Amino acid sequence: xxxxxxxxxxxxxxxxxxxxxxxxxxxxxxxxxxxxxxxxxxxxxxxxxxxxxxxxxxxxxxxxxxxxxxxxxxxxxxxxxxxxxxxxxxxxxxxxxxxxxxxxxxxxxxxxxxxxxxxxxxx
Amino acid sequence: xxxxxxxxxxxxxxxxxxxxxxxxxxxxxxxxxxxxxxxxxxxxxxxxxxxxxxxxxxxxxxxxxxxxxxxxxxxxxxxxxxxxxxxxxxxxxxxxxxxxxxxxxxxxxxxxxxxxxxxxxxx
Amino acid sequence: xxxxxxxxxxxxxxxxxxxxxxxxxxxxxxxxxxxxxxxxxxxxxxxxxxxxxxxxxxxxxxxxxxxxxxxxxxxxxxxxxxxxxxxxxxxxxxxxxxxxxxxxxxxxxxxxxxxxxxxxxxx
Amino acid sequence: xxxxxxxxxxxxxxxxxxxxxxxxxxxxxxxxxxxxxxxxxxxxxxxxxxxxxxxxxxxxxxxxxxxxxxxxxxxxxxxxxxxxxxxxxxxxxxxxxxxxxxxxxxxxxxxxxxxxxxxxxxx
DNA sequence: GTGGTCTAGACCACA
DNA sequence: GTGGTCTAGACCACG
Numbered sequence: 001x002x003x004x005x006x007x008x009x010x011x012x013x014x015x016x017x018x019x020x021x022x023x024x025x026x027x028x029x030x031x032x033x034x035x036x037x038x039x040x041x042x043x044x045x046x047x048x049x050x051x052x053x054x055x056x057x058x059x060x061x062x063x064x065x066x067x068x069x070x071x072x073x074x075x076x077x078x079x080x081x082x083x084x085x086x087x088x089x090x091x092x093x094x095x096x097x098x099x100x101x102x103x104x105x106x107x108x109x110x111x112x113x114x115x116x117x118x119x120x121x122x123x
Numbered sequence: 124x125x126x127x128x129x130x131x132x133x134x135x136x137x138x139x140x141x142x143x144x145x146x147x148x149x150x151x152x153x154x155x156x157x158x159x160x161x162x163x164x165x166x167x168x169x170x171x172x173x174x175x176x177x178x179x180x181x182x183x184x185x186x187x188x189x190x191x192x193x194x195x196x197x198x199x200x201x202x203x204x205x206x207x208x209x210x211x212x213x214x215x216x217x218x219x220x221x222x223x224x225x226x227x228x229x230x231x232x233x234x235x236x237x238x239x240x241x242x243x244x245x246x
Numbered sequence: 247x248x249x250x251x252x253x254x255x256x257x258x259x260x261x262x263x264x265x266x267x268x269x270x271x272x273x274x275x276x277x278x279x280x281x282x283x284x285x286x287x288x289x290x291x292x293x294x295x296x297x298x299x300x301x302x303x304x305x306x307x308x309x310x311x312x313x314x315x316x317x318x319x320x321x322x323x324x325x326x327x328x329x330x331x332x333x334x335x336x337x338x339x340x341x342x343x344x345x346x347x348x349x350x351x352x353x354x355x356x357x358x359x360x361x362x363x364x365x366x367x368x369x
Numbered sequence: 370x371x372x373x374x375x376x377x378x379x380x381x382x383x384x385x386x387x388x389x390x391x392x393x394x395x396x397x398x399x400x401x402x403x404x405x406x407x408x409x410x411x412x413x414x415x416x417x418x419x420x421x422x423x424x425x426x427x428x429x430x431x432x433x434x435x436x437x438x439x440x441x442x443x444x445x446x447x448x449x450x451x452x453x454x455x456x457x458x459x460x461x462x463x464x465x466x467x468x469x470x471x472x473x474x475x476x477x478x479x480x481x482x483x484x485x486x487x488x489x490x491x492x
Numbered sequence: 493g494t495g496g497t498c499t500a501g502a503c504c505a506c507a
Numbered sequence: 508g509t510g511g512t513c514t515a516g517a518c519c520a521c522g
Contacts, residue, residue, distance in 0.1 A: 006131055008512060023224055035495060045514045050496065058304065067494050067521035087224060091238045094217040101146055101210060105239045109232060115214045116228045131505065168507050252377055254497060268470060281510060291499045296511065313506035313509050333470060337484045340463040347391055347456060351485045355478060361460045362474045377520060414522045 001042050009044055013052045018061065021072060022083040032062060032070040132167055136175045141184065144195060145206040155185060155193040247288050255290055256298045263302060267318060268329040278308060278316040378413055382421045387430065390441060391452040401431060401439040 001016065003009050020026040032038070035053060039046040053070050056062045060078060064070040073079065098108045126132050143149040155161070158176060162169035176193050179185040183201060187193045196202065221231045247262065249255050266272040278284070281299060285292040299316050302308045306324060310316040319325065344354045389395040401407070404422060408415040422439055425431045429447060433439045442448065467477045 006134060010512080019223070034493075036493085045516095046495095047497095047515090048513065051512090053495080064495060065521090066496070069494060083224070087221070087234070090217060090220045090224075091235060094213060095235075095238065095242075097213045098210070100142065101206070101213075108239075109235060111210070112214060112218075112232060112235065115218065116231075119218075133505095171506075252380060256497080265469070270471070280508075282508085291501095292510095293500090293512095294498065297497090299510080310510060311506090312511070315509060329470070333467070333480070336463060336466045336470075337481060340459060341481075341484065341488075343459045344456070346388065347452070347459075348393075354485075355481060357456070358460060358464070358478060358481065361464065362477075365464075379520090417521070 010048050010052045010055065013038075013042065013044075013049065014055055017052070017056060018082055018086070021061070021079055022086045026072050028072060028076055028079060029074045030072045032072065034069060126167075133171050133175045133178070136165065136167075136172065137178055140175070140179060141205055141209070144184070144202055145209045149195050151195060151199055151202060152197045153195045155195065157192060256294050256301065259284075259288065259290075259295065259298045260301055263298070264307065264328055264332070267307070267325055268332045272318050274318060274322055274325060275320045276318045278318065280315060379417050379421045379424070382411065382413075382418065383424055386421070386425060387451055387455070390430070390448055391455045395441050397441060397445055397448060398443045399441045401441065403438060 001013075003012055017026065017032075026032070032053075033041065035049045036046045039049045042049070053062060053064055057064055057070075060073060060075070061082065062070050062072055063074075095108065098111075103111065126135050140149070140155075149155075155176075156164065158172045159169050162172045165172070176185065176187065180187055180193070183198075184196055184205065185193050186196065218228075218231065221234075226234070247259075249258050263272065263278075272278070278299075279287065281295045282292045285295045288295070299308060299310060303310055303316075306321070307319055307328065308316050309319065341354065344357075349357065386395070386401075395401070401422075402410065404418045405415050408418045411418070422431065422433065426433055426439070429444075430442055430451065431439050432442065464477065467480075472480065
């Protein structure tokens, strides 16, 4: 995993975990990698991962048991919420950004379609 | 202007200026506010604005005349490029993000249309 | 400040701050001691205090500004809530504990009164 | 049994046993569950219960006979003391806590009565 | 081995 | 000087 320079690593990992939940890669109640294993894999200090897990736990996204491990939430509802929030955020950000640039709703959809078609020709 | 916590303010201001160029609010060869004026307006330290202007100048987006002030580039081509790069970046990021979440091109457009319609009903 | 052995220091400090808010010692929008000053005063590492402040910030009890300092919440409502929650918690815990020990409501009040009188005689 | 996160489980179980003695649920000289039975019942590791029993024995609250089991103390005086200490601790803690929050003796009793009455209305 | 806490010391961004 | 992040390394509680 490559980290951006201008954002704390632990926040990037939090987002990374939330993304994996949103895409379904991490499933309900699944065991996460141990703090130290993930630290080694991502080449960061174990404290950084511990902080990450604690923030995720505070938000109810994972739960940890001492001496056992850390696990994705058991709440299917929470998992759906993470996914839906993410999608909503992406779409509303997109709409907002293009509007600021002067795009009408119609033009926005047209440009998106054009982009998607263009990719086929280019790729 | 409200700044995010986890990103250097000067980078946010750089983006802010580039956005104003992309939207046409800042025009070709227009004089920018002085470092101290902008600092006061954005409620940040003047050093932060100075840093911002240096970066923008390095990228050829603005240029400075000693004792006179800073100005938006005179190159119409640069201005177009800033705008197009921005749009391309926004669209490709959007497409990429939704694909990661498992969205097909078709569903992506559908959801976007749904979102735009939903706004009308809600707003 | 003396710390108990069987509870993380940062949680004890969180409670310590909340207590000071509840008693009115810390007032609305008041500046807290800096992370490093409090660390020195309490003879703990600055990271421990930083963690404390971050948790308090996540709960909306204080807010921090980089390069400026940390401050008690500006919300009078939040301050009242902290105080009332604390009182409610103390009373309900007391009632519950004595009931478990077989005390009726009447006996509970009698014992409390007896205790308060006894103190006068002893003190 | 639900355990708090921020306190060693064995201390919570010690308190749990002392509470059962204080309430009379565990009687003088009564045989306790075996380490493994209690471990299974409380869903904790048997080492944790073993540790618990060792501490209780050290304090004279229980005693063990090799190959037979563990038993509640035979001293009626010890049992009374556990109960009285507990009650005294609860009351004095309560009084102290509310005083710190600025409550007079009179107000303390009033609030307690109010709380007890309020419960009836709410429950 | 698992998560959690703490220290010491470094560096960064911001004012 | 202020808060925030990160590392390295230690120790603890629990299973």
